[in-house]
Each structure stands twice: as C-alpha cells, then as structure tokens.
Amino acid sequence: MERKRAAEKQSFLHGALILMVAIALVKIIGALFKIPLAWILTPVGNGYFGNAYSLYFPIFSLATAGFPIAISRLVSENSARGRYRDIRQIHTVSIRIFLILGIVSFSIMFFGAKPYVTYAASNNPENALPAIYALAPAIFFNSLMAIYRGYYEGLRNMYPTAISEIVEALSKLVFGLTLASLIIQSGMKEYAANGTVYGIKRVSEEYAKIATLPYAAAGAIFGVTIGSVMGFLFLFLYHKRHSDGITKEMLRSSPRPLPMRITTSRLIRTAIPIALGSLAVNLSTFIDSTFLQKRINDIMAENSEVLLKMYEGVLPSSVVQLNNVPTFLFGCFSNASTLFMLVPAITQAFGVSALPSVTEAWTGGNPKQIKRSIEQVLRIVAMITVPAGLGLSVLSTPIAALLYGEKNAPTVIGKILVVLGLGAIFAAMSTPINSMLQAVGRVDLPVKLLVVGLVIKLVLNYTLVGIPEINVMGAGTGTLVCYIFITVFALHYLCRETKVRLNFVRIFFKPLLASIISVGLAYFVQKTGTLLHFGKLSTLVAIAFAGVVYMACMLWFKALTRNDILMLPRGQKIVKILEKHNWIR
Structure with missing residues (x-):
C-alpha cells in the first residue's frame, strides 16, 4: 500500500514548525554537548575543536551544501507541475553526484589539513591536526544525508530531515562527550602513575591536562563523525521503508521525464550559485579562525604587553608560557559563536520551509500570494530573531557565566557577545531572505551579496583584530557589519524582483518594541x-x-x-x- 501521509504537503508554517521543534531539540542536545565539552576541553581545547570545524564547513559547503536547496527547489517546481517522473529522476541523479563530491571533499580536507594549520595555528600547528583528521569522514556521510534531506524538503515533508537531525545530535552527544572524557582520564591516569602523558614527562598536573587536549578534542569531534553516520543510516532506512509517497497513479499520469543529462545540468546549474553562497557564509567562520589566531599571534610577537595586561587574571600562566594565547582567545570566540549561531539556526527552518512555499507562489504567478508568503516569513522571523539577539547582547556576560562557568573566561565571551548578539539578528534574517531570492529564481544575488559582505568582514577582521587594544573583539564587529550589509541589500533586491511593497512597520516595529x-x-x-x-x-x-x-x-x-x-x-x-x-x- 502506497503511503499517502508522506505525500501530504505541509504548509509553510507547519513545515517550519516541524523543523523548528527539531532544531530546538537539536540545539538543546547541542548545548548538552558543547557546554560540558567546553568545561572538559577549556578554551585551549575548544580552540582545537573550532579549528577543525573552520576547515570543514567551507569544503563541505562548496562541494555539497548547494545541492539540498537545488534538489528541494527542482522537486518542488516539478511537484507543482505534476512531473513526478522528473522528481524520481532528480533523486537518481543526485545520488551519483553526491558520491563523487563526498569522496573529493573528504580527500581535500584530509590532505589539506597540514598546510591549513601551519598557517592558521602557527603557534602550535601539530596540536590542531588530530581533530581535523577525526572530522574529515563526516563530510562524506553528510553529503549522502543531503540527498535525502533536499528530496523530502522539496516534497514538503520535513519529518525525515527533522528526525535525522535529532538522531545525529544524540549520537554526537553520547559518543563525543564519552570519547573526550575517556581520553583525558587516560592521560591523567598515566600522569598520576608515571608523571608522563603519552610517554612525555610533564612538570605538573595542569601541563599534563593541556597535553591531552589535542586528542580529547579529536575524540569529541569523532563523535560528530559518528553522528553523521547514524543520521545517514536513518535516512537511508526511512527511504527504503516509506519511499516518497508518489503513487503509481501519479507516475502514470506524469509526462515523460526530461533527458537525464538535462536534469543533471539543471541540478548543477541551480546548485553552483547556492553552493557559492553557502561557501561565503561558512567562509565567515574560516576567516575568523584563520585571521583571528594569526593576528593575535602577531600581537603576541610584537606587542604582547598590552594584550597580557588586558587579560591579566583571565589567562592562565601555563597558556602564556606554552604560547597558547591565540588558541585560548579563539576558543573564547568559538564559545561566543556557539551562542550567536543559535538564532540563525532557528530561522534556518523558515528558510527551508519558505523555499517550496514561495517557489509555488512564484511559479503560479499570483502577486497576492507572493506578497502574503514573503510578509508571513519576515513577520514570524522578526518575532523570533529580534528578542533573541537583543537579549543575547544585553545579558551577554551573565549568560556566558551561567553556561560556561567562571573557569572559561565568561567576561571575554561576554564582551564578544555584546556585538555578536546584535549580529545574530541580521544573520538570522538573511537566511530566509536569501532562500526567498533563490525561490524566485535569483540564485545569483545571495552569492554576490555574501561575497561583498565577506570582503567587508575580512578587511574589518584583519584590521581590528590586529589592534592590541581591540584584538578578539574586532572579529565580532566584522561579523555585525557584514550581516547588516547582506540583510539590507538582500531585502531590497527581494522587493525589487517580486515587485512587492512590504509594510516594514507592521513586520518589524512591534517585535522591536516588545523586545x-x-x-x-x-x-x-x-x-x-x-x-x-x-x-x-x-x-x-x-x-x-x-x-x-x-x-x-x-x-x-x-x-x-x-x-x-x-x-x-x-x-x-x-x-x-x-x-x-x-x-x-
């Protein structure tokens, strides 16, 4: 018996709610993972953890991140036209593409790890390598997951994506924390017995724990890789059991599909601009990781007195003596970024769910429905992002102290969050706006805006972080200005392309006043x-x-x-x- 439930189209808000609930659970699970992990790893170990992600995201996004959206868009478009054979063909083509890209992406990350850390983490490059090697296989399995997530999202069935994300997060939590804890316990047990860690003599317990951190970070991040394997297995088995809800009658009434080479070409041509846009977003993290550590390392070489005086009483003496100050401050920035990313992660659900909704309205050529869809997305997103970002900024240091404890430099995290909290509002708004631009066929505009925004961020980061009195706080300023530019211009072009006049007062004023x-x-x-x-x-x-x-x-x-x-x-x-x-x- 064909399953009709999966084929039922979920409304934009219903689909967004499903993903929001999933994302909320994923973020709660993620907090249960990252906050205890911050206590276990300390800012230095968290810096190693962050280095691995900084290299991972750009490679993954360039190779695969555009395809789920491209698949979703083409599946939604063909679904609206009743071309169900084309939908099945899109799925077949996507499997072949992702297998190749997953293998290539893994190879680039694995073999590119050493040159990257030699430049970015030049103070102690060998300590950053284990975590990167442990994360590299996750690219391959996340590529395979993207096939199914994009396919079901295009069919307006958000349940597979939602459940797979929860499975992935739970696996990461269990295996990541367990491995990190066991590795540190093993190292400290060796120190207690012999005064060594991995066969090398350590002068104190504090130095012994620092020696375990590169491998503990690798253990924690290997939990992420295991999570990607488990998430893929769920989606694979779900598809085997439930299929996609397209019935035999629907296939018989469907026109003949386009030639496979045309489907492949359309998928790639649609995905490339989106992938470049996603790359631009994730290059933001890459820029922070690379230039933040590099510029702070320059300060430590040329004008360390100002920096050490500013963080007197915050930086442990062992961190200074082992030349780990850049990694420590990058770890603080990573902890602040974890809280910053909570807000855009929630609105990501609206971007995913808005895409098929706005695509159908645009394909149908109904101006009133287009206006209603766009205003509804913006209104709901503003209701969430404005209070969340403003609250994160105003209560930054108390929130950092609450979540990370006094041993993880909450005052430093708090100062970064003052700016990043405001940046979270614009970063979160830009995600669904860019999705709607893609839905109306302007997949090139988000890419162009993101490239310009990244150039602004790069210039500001390099300049401001290099000023000893500003240092790590400069990265937050670059992020804020970058996303203000992207959001304002993306909204301008969305209105111009759709010829929709939005009621900005009704959309933004009430959430801002209430916030x-x-x-x-x-x-x-x-x-x-x-x-x-x-x-x-x-x-x-x-x-x-x-x-x-x-x-x-x-x-x-x-x-x-x-x-x-x-x-x-x-x-x-x-x-x-x-x-x-x-x-x-």
Whole structure:
C-alpha cells in the first residue's frame, strides 16, 4: 500500500514548525554537548575543536551544501507541475553526484589539513591536526544525508530531515562527550602513575591536562563523525521503508521525464550559485579562525604587553608560557559563536520551509500570494530573531557565566557577545531572505551579496583584530557589519524582483518594541538579583521574565494574524482561544 501521509504537503508554517521543534531539540542536545565539552576541553581545547570545524564547513559547503536547496527547489517546481517522473529522476541523479563530491571533499580536507594549520595555528600547528583528521569522514556521510534531506524538503515533508537531525545530535552527544572524557582520564591516569602523558614527562598536573587536549578534542569531534553516520543510516532506512509517497497513479499520469543529462545540468546549474553562497557564509567562520589566531599571534610577537595586561587574571600562566594565547582567545570566540549561531539556526527552518512555499507562489504567478508568503516569513522571523539577539547582547556576560562557568573566561565571551548578539539578528534574517531570492529564481544575488559582505568582514577582521587594544573583539564587529550589509541589500533586491511593497512597520516595529521593553526589564531584574546575591539564579529568572513580558506585549500589540495561527497544527483551536480574548487580528 502506497503511503499517502508522506505525500501530504505541509504548509509553510507547519513545515517550519516541524523543523523548528527539531532544531530546538537539536540545539538543546547541542548545548548538552558543547557546554560540558567546553568545561572538559577549556578554551585551549575548544580552540582545537573550532579549528577543525573552520576547515570543514567551507569544503563541505562548496562541494555539497548547494545541492539540498537545488534538489528541494527542482522537486518542488516539478511537484507543482505534476512531473513526478522528473522528481524520481532528480533523486537518481543526485545520488551519483553526491558520491563523487563526498569522496573529493573528504580527500581535500584530509590532505589539506597540514598546510591549513601551519598557517592558521602557527603557534602550535601539530596540536590542531588530530581533530581535523577525526572530522574529515563526516563530510562524506553528510553529503549522502543531503540527498535525502533536499528530496523530502522539496516534497514538503520535513519529518525525515527533522528526525535525522535529532538522531545525529544524540549520537554526537553520547559518543563525543564519552570519547573526550575517556581520553583525558587516560592521560591523567598515566600522569598520576608515571608523571608522563603519552610517554612525555610533564612538570605538573595542569601541563599534563593541556597535553591531552589535542586528542580529547579529536575524540569529541569523532563523535560528530559518528553522528553523521547514524543520521545517514536513518535516512537511508526511512527511504527504503516509506519511499516518497508518489503513487503509481501519479507516475502514470506524469509526462515523460526530461533527458537525464538535462536534469543533471539543471541540478548543477541551480546548485553552483547556492553552493557559492553557502561557501561565503561558512567562509565567515574560516576567516575568523584563520585571521583571528594569526593576528593575535602577531600581537603576541610584537606587542604582547598590552594584550597580557588586558587579560591579566583571565589567562592562565601555563597558556602564556606554552604560547597558547591565540588558541585560548579563539576558543573564547568559538564559545561566543556557539551562542550567536543559535538564532540563525532557528530561522534556518523558515528558510527551508519558505523555499517550496514561495517557489509555488512564484511559479503560479499570483502577486497576492507572493506578497502574503514573503510578509508571513519576515513577520514570524522578526518575532523570533529580534528578542533573541537583543537579549543575547544585553545579558551577554551573565549568560556566558551561567553556561560556561567562571573557569572559561565568561567576561571575554561576554564582551564578544555584546556585538555578536546584535549580529545574530541580521544573520538570522538573511537566511530566509536569501532562500526567498533563490525561490524566485535569483540564485545569483545571495552569492554576490555574501561575497561583498565577506570582503567587508575580512578587511574589518584583519584590521581590528590586529589592534592590541581591540584584538578578539574586532572579529565580532566584522561579523555585525557584514550581516547588516547582506540583510539590507538582500531585502531590497527581494522587493525589487517580486515587485512587492512590504509594510516594514507592521513586520518589524512591534517585535522591536516588545523586545526593547522585555529585555530592558530583564536587565534590571538580573542586576537586582545580583545585588541581592542570587547569583546565577538571577540570570535564569531574568530570561524567563523577558520571555513572559515579550509574549504579553506581542499579544497586547496583536502582532499575530489569524492566518499565521491557522497554518499551525491545531491552529483552529488556538485561534478560538486567542479570538476570545481579542489577541489576534
């Protein structure tokens, strides 16, 4: 019996909600992974961990990241036209492409690791290598996962993507933390018995733990590789069991598919600009990793007194003596970036779900539906990103202390987050806007804007990080300016291409006003709690208070529309409750 449930099209908001719930769970699991890992690895070990990801993301995005979106777009387009044979052919073609790209990507990362760390982590390059080698196989398995995720997203079935992400995150959590802990325990056990770590004499317990960190970071990141294997196995078995919901009747009524060479060409031509855009996004992390450490290493060589005085009492003496200051500060920046990326990760769900929705509206040539789809995406995204980013900025140091503890330099993380929190708003907004540009056929524009934005970021990072009094804080400024430019111009071109006049006041003003009120009150709650010696509890209370005040303000302002709620699962019941209190328009 053919399964119809998988073929049922989920509305934009329903699909986004599925992915949002999955992403929320993934981020909670990710927090349970990365926060304890930060305690285990310390900023130095976290720097090794971050180096591996910095090299991984650009290679992965250049080779494969454009294809899930390209597959989703072409599948959605053919689904709207009833060309189901073409949909099946797209899946066949994508498997061949991804197998080749996965192998090539793995090879580039594995053999390019040594030249990269020699330049970026020139203070201690050999310590960064184990984590990179451990992560390299994940590129191959993530490439295979991308086949199925893009395919099902194009069919408006977000469940396979959502579940596979949760499986991947849980595997990473269990195996990553376990391996990192066991490696450090093994090294410290050897030190306690012989005074050595891996056969080399260590002068103290502190130095012994530092010696285990490169391998502990590799163990943690190998958990990521295991997670990618488990995520792929889930998607492979799901497809074998459930197929794609396209029935025999649908295939019989479908026109003959295009020649395979044309399908291959369309897929590649659609994917390349998107892949370049994704590369540009991930080059942001690469730029931070490469030039941040390099420029701080230059400061340590030429003007170390200013830097050491600025972080007096924060930098452990062992970190200074072992020339690990660049890695330590990069580790702090990585911890701040983990919190920064929480906001764009949530809106990524809206970008994925908006793509088929806006594509169908654009393909159908309905101006009212196009305007409604775009405004709905922007309104919902603004409701989430503005309070999250503003809260992260205003409560930066208390949040860093709450999550990472006093031993992981929360004051440094907090200073970086003041700027990155604001940057998170624009980074999160840019994701769905770029997806909508791709949906209306302008896959080239996000790439061009991202390239210009990256040039701005590169110049600012290199200049500002090299100033001893600014150092690591300069990377956050570069990120903020980069994403402001991308978001503003992407929105401008989206309106120009679709000929849609958006009501910016209605979309952005109410979330901004509610955010200022709620976060401002939360700031005073947190400060009052600290004065009353409630410690970290005051931060938790302030965050919860901000959430309650924000929701109350949004209901009071009637920021949600009836159509927004109806697109949610059980939306009719929610609408009745809100209409009863006159809380929606």
